[in-house]
Amino acid sequence: MRLTVDGMPVTVATGASLLDAAYAAGVFVPSLCSDPRLRPAGSCRLCLVAVAGAGALPACTTPAADGVVVRTDDPAVRATVRAVLTLLVSSLPARAFALPTELRAVCERLGVGREAFGEPAGRGGDESHPYVHLDRDLCIACGRCVRMCAEVQGTFALTLAGRDADTVVAAGAGGAWVDSPCVACGGCVDTCPTGALHEAGKANLRPIAETTSTTCGYCGVGCTLDVHTRGGQLAWVSPAKRGAVNRGHACVKGRFAHAFVHAPDRLTTPLVRRRGRLEPASWEEALARVADGLATVRATYGPDAVAMLSSARATNEENYLAQKLMRVAVDSNNVDNCSRVCHAPSAAALTAAFGYAGATNSLDDVDLVDCFLVFGSNTTEAHPVVGARIRQRVLNGAGLVVVDPRRTELAALADVHLPVRPGSNVAVFHGLARLMLELGYADEAFLRDRAEGMDALRARLDEFPPERVAMLSGVDADALRDAARRFGSATFPAIVYGLGVTEHAHGTDGVRALANLAILRGAVGTDRGAGVNPLRGQNNVQGACDMGALPDLLPGYQPVVDSDVRARFSARWEAPVPERPGMRLPEMLVAAGEGRVRALWLIGGDVLQTYPASDRVRGALAVCDLVVCHEVFPTATAAAADVVLPVATFLEKNGTFTNSDRRFQRVRPALPPPRQVRDDFTVLRAVARALGTDLGCPTPAATLDEYAALSPLFAGVSHDRLDAAGFLHWPCRSAVDPGEPALYRQRFATPSGRAVLSDVPWLLRGRSPISTIRLFSSPADDSSTTTRAA
Amino acid sequence: MPSQASGVRPETGTKLVCLNERFRSPGVYEVALGTPLRTLVEDLGGGLRNGYRLRAVQIGGPLGGFLAADDLDVPLLDAALTARGAALGHAGLVAVDDTVPGRALLDHLWQFVASESCGGCAPCRIGTRRGAELLAAENRTVPAEFVRILDVMAETSLCGFGRGAVRGVRGLLRVYGEETAG
Numbered sequence: 001m002r003l004t005v006d007g008m009p010v011t012v013a014t015g016a017s018l019l020d021a022a023y024a025a026g027v028f029v030p031s032l033c034s035d036p037r038l039r040p041a042g043s044c045r046l047c048l049v050a051v052a053g054a055g056a057l058p059a060c061t062t063p064a065a066d067g068v069v070v071r072t073d074d075p076a077v078r079a080t081v082r083a084v085l086t087l088l089v090s091s092l093p094a095r096a097f098a099l100p101t102e103l104r105a106v107c108e109r110l111g112v113g114r115e116a117f118g119e120p121a122g123r124g125g126d127e128s129h130p131y132v133h134l135d136r137d138l139c140i141a142c143g144r145c146v147r148m149c150a151e152v153q154g155t156f157a158l159t160l161a162g163r164d165a166d167t168v169v170a171a172g173a174g175g176a177w178v179d180s181p182c183v184a185c186g187g188c189v190d191t192c193p194t195g196a197l198h199e200a201g202k203a204n205l206r207p208i209a210e211t212t213s214t215t216c217g218y219c220g221v222g223c224t225l226d227v228h229t230r231g232g233q234l235a236w237v238s239p240a241k242r243g244a245v246n247r248g249h250a251c252v253k254g255r256f257a258h259a260f261v262h263a264p265d266r267l268t269t270p271l272v273r274r275r276g277r278l279e280p281a282s283w284e285e286a287l288a289r290v291a292d293g294l295a296t297v298r299a300t301y302g303p304d305a306v307a308m309l310s311s312a313r314a315t316n317e318e319n320y321l322a323q324k325l326m327r328v329a330v331d332s333n334n335v336d337n338c339s340r341v342c343h344a345p346s347a348a349a350l351t352a353a354f355g356y357a358g359a360t361n362s363l364d365d366v367d368l369v370d371c372f373l374v375f376g377s378n379t380t381e382a383h384p385v386v387g388a389r390i391r392q393r394v395l396n397g398a399g400l401v402v403v404d405p406r407r408t409e410l411a412a413l414a415d416v417h418l419p420v421r422p423g424s425n426v427a428v429f430h431g432l433a434r435l436m437l438e439l440g441y442a443d444e445a446f447l448r449d450r451a452e453g454m455d456a457l458r459a460r461l462d463e464f465p466p467e468r469v470a471m472l473s474g475v476d477a478d479a480l481r482d483a484a485r486r487f488g489s490a491t492f493p494a495i496v497y498g499l500g501v502t503e504h505a506h507g508t509d510g511v512r513a514l515a516n517l518a519i520l521r522g523a524v525g526t527d528r529g530a531g532v533n534p535l536r537g538q539n540n541v542q543g544a545c546d547m548g549a550l551p552d553l554l555p556g557y558q559p560v561v562d563s564d565v566r567a568r569f570s571a572r573w574e575a576p577v578p579e580r581p582g583m584r585l586p587e588m589l590v591a592a593g594e595g596r597v598r599a600l601w602l603i604g605g606d607v608l609q610t611y612p613a614s615d616r617v618r619g620a621l622a623v624c625d626l627v628v629c630h631e632v633f634p635t636a637t638a639a640a641a642d643v644v645l646p647v648a649t650f651l652e653k654n655g656t657f658t659n660s661d662r663r664f665q666r667v668r669p670a671l672p673p674p675r676q677v678r679d680d681f682t683v684l685r686a687v688a689r690a691l692g693t694d695l696g697c698p699t700p701a702a703t704l705d706e707y708a709a710l711s712p713l714f715a716g717v718s719h720d721r722l723d724a725a726g727f728l729h730w731p732c733r734s735a736v737d738p739g740e741p742a743l744y745r746q747r748f749a750t751p752s753g754r755a756v757l758s759d760v761p762w763l764l765r766g767r768s769p770i771s772t773i774r775l776f777s778s779p780a781d782d783s784s785t786t787t788r789a790a
Numbered sequence: 791m792p793s794q795a796s797g798v799r800p801e802t803g804t805k806l807v808c809l810n811e812r813f814r815s816p817g818v819y820e821v822a823l824g825t826p827l828r829t830l831v832e833d834l835g836g837g838l839r840n841g842y843r844l845r846a847v848q849i850g851g852p853l854g855g856f857l858a859a860d861d862l863d864v865p866l867l868d869a870a871l872t873a874r875g876a877a878l879g880h881a882g883l884v885a886v887d888d889t890v891p892g893r894a895l896l897d898h899l900w901q902f903v904a905s906e907s908c909g910g911c912a913p914c915r916i917g918t919r920r921g922a923e924l925l926a927a928e929n930r931t932v933p934a935e936f937v938r939i940l941d942v943m944a945e946t947s948l949c950g951f952g953r954g955a956v957r958g959v960r961g962l963l964r965v966y967g968e969e970t971a972g
Contacts, residue, residue: 044912045946056945083942088912090920141909160909165919167909 003068018059018070019047027072030081030106032088032193033142034060036241037248038151043142045084046106050074086116088140091165092194093120096138100207102193103140123168128176131184131200131256134169138196141167145188145197152249154391157182169197185384186255190238190248199236199256206230212670213240215657216254217313217650220536221245221363221385222659223254224726227651227670234261234651234671244727245363245659251384260632260649261671267631267638267646269676278644283676287683289643290601291690293626297599298330303578307334307588307597310549311604311630311680312538315655315667317703318680319540319547320555321695322603325684326582328575329693333551333560333582334597337544338605339536340585342499345507346534347545353515353532353756355749356713357557358542358662360524360531361494362729362741366390369530371399371490373483375514376425376500380409383498383535383660390496399490401483403428404500416483424473425501426762429513431469432484434461436520439481441488443522450748451519453757460759472762493523494530499537512758519755525744536660539650543658546714546730547707551582556711572710575693592620599626603680604647608636630680648679655681655700656722661741663727664717797823801867808882809835812842821866828862830883842887846965850879852902853954855961856886875961877954892966893929899962900925903955914952917943931971932963 002011005018005025012021017040022029033044042061049059052069056077059070071077089096089107094117097104107113123136141160146169149158157180161170169188172180188197209230216223224243228235237258239250260266270286271278281289297305308330310322319337326335347357354360366389380387387410394400394413402414403425411417420428436442437458447454466477487493495518501510515524515532523529536542548555554577558565566577583591589607591597593616600621611617621627621640629641638644650657652673656664673679678686681700688695697703701719708715716732716739729739747753797803801823807830809816814836821830831837831847838844844859855876857864864870868878886895904918917939924936944956963970 042948043910045948046912048946058948080942080945083938084913084946087916087920087939087942091916140912141915142912163909164905164907165909165915167915 001064001066003064003066003070005070006072012064016064018049018051018057018062018064018068021064021070022049022059022072028109029059029072030085030110031060032102032106032140033144035144035148035191037191038144038147041143041147044088044140046081046088048077048081048084050077056080082110082112085110085112089116090118091121092117092140093137094118095120096194099138099195101195103195123166126171126177127200128178129182129184129200130178131186131252132177132182132189133198133200134171134177135196135198136168138194139168140194140196141169142193143169144191144193145169148187148191149182151392153183153185153187153388154395155181155183155185158188183380183384184252184256185388186239186250186252190250190255208235210670212668213666214651214668214670215539215659215665216250217539217657217667218251218253218257219383220539220541220660221383222539222657222661222663222665223250223385224665225250225254227258229670232672234258242726244665245661245663246385249385249388251388253384258651261651263633265633266674267634267644267677268674269646271638271641271644273642278639278641283678283686286643286645287686287690290626290628290645290687293628293642294330294599294601294687295691297625301596301598303331304334304580304582305596305598306330306332306601307583307591307599308336308601309585309588309603309605309607310335310337310544312337312339312536312541312544313604313650314540314544314680315650315653315700316540316543316547316658316664316707317655317697317700318603318653318684319544319549320703320707321681321684321697323547323549323555324573324695324697325688325693327554327569327577328573328695329688329691331576331578333578333580334588335549335582336551336585336588337541337549338585338610339538339541339544341503341611342537343502343534343541343545344584345502345504345511349508349511349515349758350532350534351557353512353519353750353758354524354744356662356731356743357545358730358743359533359660360518360743361533361661362663363389363533363659363661364741365494365530366393368492369393369398369490369494371401371486371493373401373403373487373493373495373517374410374414375403375495375497376502377496377498377535378404378406378408378410379496379498379535382537386496386535399486401486403483415486416479418473418475418479418483420473420475423504423506423764424469424762425504425510426506426513426760427464427469427472428475428480429510429517430461430464430762431466431473431480432487433457433513433516433520434464435466435481435484436488436517437461439484439488441484442520443528446522446526447520450522450525451755451757452752453759456759457516457757460761464762487517488521490529492529493518493521495523495532496535497533498535502534506763509758509760509763512760515755516757519757524755525748531743534660539659540657542660542662543656543664546658551584554710555707556714558711569710572706589617589620592624595623598624599628600624601628602637602641603630604632606631606635606637608640630683645683646674646677647683648673648677652677653679653681656704656717656719658730662730664722664730664732665727666719666722798865798867801869805866805878805881807834807866808880810882810884812838812885812887813883814839824865824867826862827857827864827866827883830866831862831885835883835885838885838887842885842889844885845888845890846886848884848886848958849881850877851882852899853877853951853958854879854882855957856965857961858965861965875957875964877957892962892969893971895966896932896959896962896970897925897929899959903959907951907955911946911948911952913943914947914949914955917947917952918955 031047040060047059050071126134223246224240241248272281400414402411470477518524524531627641631638713731732739904922909915
């Protein structure tokens with residue numbers, strides 16, 4: 001639509017408001033109740049504009065139309081707007097003027113000063129919640145918090161209570177905020193224009209010195225956060241309005257849970273074990289202990305007696321350096337990362353089914369989905385920003401099938417909830433596949449032209465009639481039919497899954513059987529669905545694997561066993577790459593317990609806390625000659641280490657993370673680390689130097705450049721491009737490749753170019769899996785299976 | 791019964807009109823749209839009960855408007871009433887006799903408006919409360935700031951409540967003039 005604002009021609013999309021048009025024209029229009037994330041309310045009445053032939057109209061609630069002539073500078077309308085603002089602030093106490101808020105900015109812009117403010121009404125506040133505090137006297141009842149809670153977060157915890165001038169936001173049933181259903185996503189605090197809702201303890205009026213845009217270090221969603229600091233101290237964190245994934249939203253973790261940075265129990269000095277006790281030491285001493293210990297083990301027992309666990313929380317560049325150090329300086333492929341037990345099954349199964357070890361689609365596709373299948377993921381708690389978006393889609397009519405033993409928030413919202421018995425995943429997925437075939441939902445053309453393995457699968461599915469699956473899984477056969485019908489009949493279905501699928505002894509089989517459903521439906525690699533998408537638990541699970549912190553794969557998913565690949569890496573690294581694939585994390589721990597691994601280097605992973613059979617882990621750590629631990633806090637594992645190196649958090653790092661949808665994003669240091677704390681990047685380079693190896697890669701940017709030069713699928717990623725573009729999806733094969741948010745539109749990346757159906761059998765818990773690793777344990781040992789639905 | 795045949799195009803049909811207890815013949819009457827108010831007041835209502843003299847008529851509810859006793863030669867049509875600063879509304883007629891002080895009417899009407907504002911938009915939410923405070927603080931005049939608030943509410947309120955409330959009050963000020971200063 002084309003219209004005119006203050007004489008300037010503007011073109012806006014259908015559905016845009018006059019306010020959108022004014023902003024598009026670059027014209028300031030005052031407003032306190034509007035927020036681009038929310039539907040308009042027309043509450044504050046400050047955005048009045050003169051519309052030719054229609055008089056003064058609120059711009060936010062007036063739809064733009066062709067040919068409309070808008071003036072924002074009409075003197076009479078401006079005077080009216082100023083009168084409205086003067087009236088509005090007359091109900092607020094003068095302290096409202098002192099806060100650095102949108103209200104203050106609008107007052108300054110319109111020339112309304114402190115004298116226009118009134119007396120405190122004495123309505124009190126609510127400071128019951130640990131993060132969200134309310135000062136009722138500052139509330140202007142604009143309802144932005146209420147709309148944020150409903151339209152973006154979907155929790156519906158807030159309402160405007162009371163009427164007339166007593167109208168004020170209230171949480172839940174009107175009692176204490178902390179007792180309300182508020183999940184502390186922070187959306188209300190972020191949108192509040194007056195400071196009525198504010199972060200607890202942040203009533204500091206000193207100006208913000210600096211704001212740094214970075215990527216959240218909590219989960220695999222990859223929200224862009226603005227970190228505000230003053231004097232080297234973190235002031236607060238807000239979701240970036242232009243965040244590619246989060247679009248101005250965040251969750252309790254990213255938004256509020258940042259006190260760890262300045263926490264008193266943070267490790268701030270290296271520790272080394274002397275006479276059995278961990279004692280503070282200098283970096284020189286600690287690094288010498290690490291280098292000497294590694295050199296001694298390598299010299300005495302060989303390079304494969306050293307093993308490293310890299311971190312899915314560290315940056316891509318640090319993971320790249322970690323694996324390079326092991327391969328170049330130690331001469332072993334014994335490097336794995338902590339996503340081994342959570343999402344290694346995803347990498348293996350998605351590669352086998354489709355070609356690449358990542359989600360098939362972008363999180364942006366959530367906007368298009370008309371039926372979600374959520375398997376083993378408590379999305380609203382574990383990946384809240386994605387969970388909220390799924391919730392919004394479902395509230396707007398999309399179907400939802402949830403497979404989870406737990407009654408999660410999404411399960412409660414679902415059209416069909418299948419509370420399957422742990423261990424029955426493969427049977428359930430095969431049961432759904434069979435039902436889809438029986439009910440006629442298979443995409444025969446897709447199966448003929450773009451998939452393979454149908455005959456073998458069909459034979460396997462003979463074993464899984466609904467009644468048997470019902471018996472195995474404990475869910476009703478009719479509910480299975482209903483689920484198959486909803487997924488089968490959707491026009492753009494999506495499969496989203498979490499650790500409830502992968503974190504089993506048979507996790508890879510589970511992902512393969514799950515992938516079958518998308519293939520049968522033709523909902524992957526086409527415009528008829530959003531494919532199969534793992535929600536990665538930690539922030540950089542995808543990246544740690546992309547970077548080659550894996551025992552059998554070099555950076556960019558290039559096999560160690562391929563001599564041509566090794567030759568290329570050896571040439572660039574000026575050191576031979578060891579030929580034999582290294583140990584996976586479970587094997588490392590077993591080998592340590594048996595004395596075959598003598599030095600364990602743990603970058604962040606608290607294996608004593610998180611790994612099954614912790615008595616055996618403790619034993620393995622105890623018998624090692626050297627256990628090195630990079631940590632932020634004194635964890636159980638750190639307490640068992642020989643050298644503890646205090647390292648930086650994501651808020652203090654420079655590099656990149658890669659989120660659940662294969663998206664590279666920048667991580668920028670918002671704060672300097674504490675004085676005796678270094679980032680993993682610096683530590684790794686220092687240890688390599690002490691071992692007599694220069695790793696090259698002087699900076700994170702140079703590190704990513706080296707990675708890109710060695711990894712054809714990633715050849716186009718660089719810090720410069722990311723700083724300019726914000727994000728890049730891989731594959732990204734050249735400096736001009738825009739990256740691929742949705743994969744496989746032309747062909748699958750499998751050897752045949754087809755999607756590969758799998759006829760994996762369903763196995764009883766404890767039976768040897770076909771395609772996954774064993775943890776410790778004899779085959780019948782159930783302690784090796786963790787049951788998670790997070 | 792009468793439909794398109796009654797009334798004045800485009801306001802056709804009939805209207806149920808309720809006359810309050812101060813009329814000699816209170817009750818509900820069905821009349822054709824376009825019937826003069828004077829007919830309703832004098833013929834159907836029969837004027838006021840003994841001992842009372844008509845001062846003003848409030849028409850169309852609390853947000854409707856006031857017309858003076860000598861200003862009743864107006865047809866019962868929305869267009870005509872709106873042109874006089876009143877409104878058809880629900881067309882109920884409240885006769886106000888001359889023993890009721892104008893200021894009491896103003897205070898009462900504004901208290902109603904202030905407590906019924908839903909709080910949905912800033913001008914009405916705050917204007918009604920602020921207006922009530924101004925009237926309470928100053929009963930010898932109608933404060934100039936009060937009149938300015940009426941202007942802001944009339945022009946910028948989100949819904950018909952805030953705008954209609956102003957119409958009613960302005961009608962009252964027009965009919966009673968100085969008397970509303972108390």
